[in-house]
Amino acid sequence: MGIGQSGFMMTAGQRTPFVSPAGLVSPTLTWETVISQNLGVDFTMFGGKIDASFDVFTRDTKDMLMRQEYPAILGTAAPASNAADSRTTGWELALTWRDRPRNDLSYDVTLALSDWTAKITRFDNPNGAIPSGTSSTNQYYEGQALNEIWGYRTVGIFQTQEEVDNAANQDFLGANWRPGDIQYEDLNGDGVITPGNNTLENPGDRTIIGNSTPRLSFGLNNNLQWKNFTLNVFFQGIWRRDHWPTSGNWTWFFPFNAGHVEKYFITDSWSEDNRDAYFAHPHISTNDKKNIQPQSRFLQNAGYIRLKNLQLGYNIPVFLTDKLGLQTANVYFAGMNLWEYSPIRDPLDPETIYSGAIEYPMQRIYTLGVRLSF
Incomplete structure (x- = not known):
């Protein structure tokens, strides 16, 4: 049993002590079981010029430990139980090409590529409830793809009052709809925009809009040596990753929640003179979330490619190092995060959006140095 004191005064200037109920424990609690199966092949060809490794795998996780959702009448948090099974399938590839065209020129290039998906194969969800928000960490259903994102499909931004009057009724999501507001798509054709009863049978106008x-x-790594010069380049990235920002003061598309407004939000918000803007027209109230419901318009593709590391070096010729009394000497330039491309919208950075803040993007680091060996 937990013990504590109330956060307010009751009598005689004293806080009231209390005892809280202990957390429930499932009587059937047991260990998770993981079953992995792999099929791989490794080969080398053309006298070692090509070196490759390919692997296909499945991983079944049985009796996943998680908390189910129970009615509030339970009176306390639901106990963790072995409530779900999942299956992950994927593959990995590593491919290297190395060559020496001349005595003073050699290089190698390595590509590492992988992909995986996971789905829920068992979960006790008799009503077919779906996640009420964009996160599926607390509610699953059988056949669900892990990390799927639910939301509304966006038609666009209302440009005239006539468009507002002729569109499906969106009063469930907010009030006072007018030009400059978001127009959501009526997926089920009933003339109103709602989340239904948040079940697979009746999701209303919500649907799966992405997956994180x-x-x-x-990853792509290159090593090149030509005469006394050496070059190493490393690129890293992912092809696609859908991202819907977590609510909070830092969230990039309603920055006024933090008590400030970014310039990009002012210049790219809808107005009579800026009808092609990306954002809806701004609201004074920070509690008005009708235009920023999880939706396809603001869903971000966090795929990227980034030049993570680059190092260029020059080995001082032997006849010079001998004169200087050195065994070896090397001058080099190194850089980190020198370049990137991503379809994600500024000011987001695809590698920092999951850290909980966007104030500090990836830093570029430049280094110029000399290595001496006596």
Whole structure:
């Protein structure tokens, strides 16, 4: 049993002590079981010029430990139980090409590529309830793809009052709809925009709009040596990863929640003179979330490619190092995060959006140095 004191005064200037109920424990609690199966092949060809490794795998996780949702009448948090099974399938590839065209020139290039998906194969969800928000960490259903994102399909931004009057009724999501507000798509054709009863049978106008699982993760590494010069380049990235920002003061598309407004929000918000803007017209109230419901318009593709590391070096010729009394000497330039491309919208950075803040993007680091060996 937990013990504590109330956060307010009751009598004689004293806080009231209390005892809280202990957390429930499932009587059937047991260990998770993981069953992995792999099929791989490794080969080398052309006298070692090509070196490759390919692997296909499945991983079944049985009796996953998680908390189910129970009615509030339970009176306390639901106990963790072995409530679900999942299956992950994927593959990994590593491919290297190395060559020496001349005595003073050699190089190698390595590509690492992988992909995976996971789905829920068992979960006790008799009503077919679906996640009420964009996160599926507390509610699953059988056949669900892990990390799927639910939301509304966006038609666009209302441009005239006539468009508002002729569109499906959106009063369930907010009030005072007018030009500059978001127009959501009436997927079930009933003339109103609602989340239904949040079940697979009746999701209303919500649907799966994306998935935050990173797809096709890759890395590309190159080593080049020509005469006294050496060059190493490393690229990293993922092909696609859908991202819907978590609510909070830092969230990039309603920055006024933090008590400030970014310039990009002012210049790219809808107005009579800026009808092609990306954002809806701004509201004074920070509690008005009708235009920023999870939706396809603001869903971000967090795929990217980034030049993570680059190092260029020059080995001082032997006849010079001998004169200087050195065994070896090397001058080099190194850089980190020198370049990137991503379809994600500024000011977001695809590698920092999951850290909980966007104030500090990836830093570029430059280093110029000399290595001496006596």
